[in-house]
Amino acid sequence: MTTAAEKTVLVTGGNAGIGYFVAEQLAGAGASVVLGSRSDAKAEAAMGAIRSRVPGARLRRVRMDLADLASIKSSVDALELDSLDAVVCNAGALLDGPRRQTADGHELTFATNHLGHFVLVRWLLPLLAAAPAGRVVTTGSFVGKSAQLDLADPQSARDYEPKRAYARSKLAQMLFGFELDRRLRAGGSTVASVVNHPGGALDSLTPSRPPVHVRTAGQRARSLPAGLVLQGKEAGARPAVRAVLDPAVTGGQLIGPRMFGLRGRPRIEPVRGQLADTTLAAQVWAASVDLTGVEPV
Numbered sequence: 001m002t003t004a005a006e007k008t009v010l011v012t013g014g015n016a017g018i019g020y021f022v023a024e025q026l027a028g029a030g031a032s033v034v035l036g037s038r039s040d041a042k043a044e045a046a047m048g049a050i051r052s053r054v055p056g057a058r059l060r061r062v063r064m065d066l067a068d069l070a071s072i073k074s075s076v077d078a079l080e081l082d083s084l085d086a087v088v089c090n091a092g093a094l095l096d097g098p099r100r101q102t103a104d105g106h107e108l109t110f111a112t113n114h115l116g117h118f119v120l121v122r123w124l125l126p127l128l129a130a131a132p133a134g135r136v137v138t139t140g141s142f143v144g145k146s147a148q149l150d151l152a153d154p155q156s157a158r159d160y161e162p163k164r165a166y167a168r169s170k171l172a173q174m175l176f177g178f179e180l181d182r183r184l185r186a187g188g189s190t191v192a193s194v195v196n197h198p199g200g201a202l203d204s205l206t207p208s209r210p211p212v213h214v215r216t217a218g219q220r221a222r223s224l225p226a227g228l229v230l231q232g233k234e235a236g237a238r239p240a241v242r243a244v245l246d247p248a249v250t251g252g253q254l255i256g257p258r259m260f261g262l263r264g265r266p267r268i269e270p271v272r273g274q275l276a277d278t279t280l281a282a283q284v285w286a287a288s289v290d291l292t293g294v295e296p297v
C-alpha cells in the first residue's frame with residue numbers, strides 16, 4: 001500500500017463544496033491532487049485557497065464536464081498520467097425547475113451524477129489498474145437509499161420531479177459502485193470500488209474558504225440548531241477522504257458519518273436493503289451501458 005504522499009488522486013467537482021474539502025484534506029495529507037472542474041477559474045480559485053492553508057500543496061486541474069459524455073475521454077487524456085491511485089466521483093447536480101437535457105439527450109441530473117462518472121471510470125480504469133492499489137470512490141447519498149428506480153424510464157422522461165431524479169441518480173451511483181467492485185473482484189483486478197456518502201452537509205455549517213466559500217456571521221448563528229443533526233462540508237468530506245487513504249478499507253464497503261448517517265466521524269456502514277440487491281445493480285449497469293455505449297469492465 002502506498003502512503004498518502006505517494007498517491008495521486010482526481011476529485012471531480014473539486015472546485016467547490018464537499019469536493020473542495022476532499023481536495024484540501026487529501027493535499028494536507030500529502031497527496032498530489034487533480035481538481036476536475038468545468039470552470040478553469042473556479043479550479044484556480046480553489047487551488048489558491050488550498051495553497052493558502054497547505055503550503056507546498058501539490059495541485060493540478062483538469063477541465064471536466066460530466067454532462068458532456070463525449071468530452072470525458074479528452075479530459076482523461078489531458079491528465080497525462082501513467083497511473084492514478086484514486087478517483088473521487090464527487091461532482092453532483094441537484095437541480096430545480098423543469099426537466100433539462102444534455103446535448104446527448106440525457107436528463108441532466110442522471111447524466112451528470114451517474115452517466116458521466118460511469119463513462120469517466122471507463123476511461124480511468126487502465127490508469128487505476130497501473131497503480132499498486134487503485135480505488136474508485138463513489139459519492140452517494142442517504143436519500144438514495146430509499147429511492148425507487150424506474151428502469152423502464154431511467155431518464156425520468158414520463159414523470160420528472162427534480163428531487164426524485166436526484167435521489168434516483170444517487171441510488172444508481174451507489175449500485176454502480178458496488179457492482180463495479182463485484183466485477184473487478186471477478187476479473188482479479190487490483191482496483192477496489194468503495195462507496196461513501198457525506199451525510200447532511202450544509203453550506204451554512206461550513207467554515208469559510210474565501211473566495212470559494214464565505215459564511216457570514218448571521219448564517220453561522222442561524223445554522224446552530226441544524227448543527228445538532230447535520231454538519232458542514234468540511235466534515236462531509238471525511239468519508240471520501242477515508243475511502244481514499246485508509247489502508248483497512250476494502251472494495252465493496254460503504255462509508256458514512258456515524259451519527260444516524262447524517263453527521264460525525266466516518267464509519268463503515270452495513271450494505272443492506274436495495275444497496276445489496278445484485279439483480280437491481282446488474283440492471284442499472286446494463287442500462288448504463290446501453291445509454292453511454294461504453295462498459296467500464
Ligand SMILES: NC(=O)c1ccc[n+]([C@@H]2O[C@H](COP(=O)([O-])OP(=O)(O)OC[C@H]3O[C@@H](n4cnc5c(N)ncnc54)[C@H](OP(=O)(O)O)[C@@H]3O)[C@@H](O)[C@H]2O)c1
Nearest residue numbers: 013015016017018064065066067090091092140141200201
Ligand atoms: N451536501 C449534502 O448534504 C450532500 C448529501 C448527500 C450527498 N451529497 C453529494 O456530495 C457531492 C457534493 O455535493 P455538494 O453539496 O458539495 O455540492 P455542491 O456544493 O453543489 O458542489 C457540486 C460540485 O459538482 C460540480 N459539478 C456540477 N455539475 C458538474 C458537471 N456537469 N461537470 C463537472 N462538475 C460538475 C460543481 O461544479 P460548479 O461549481 O461548476 O457548479 C461543484 O464543484 C454530490 O455528489 C452530492 O450529490 C451531498
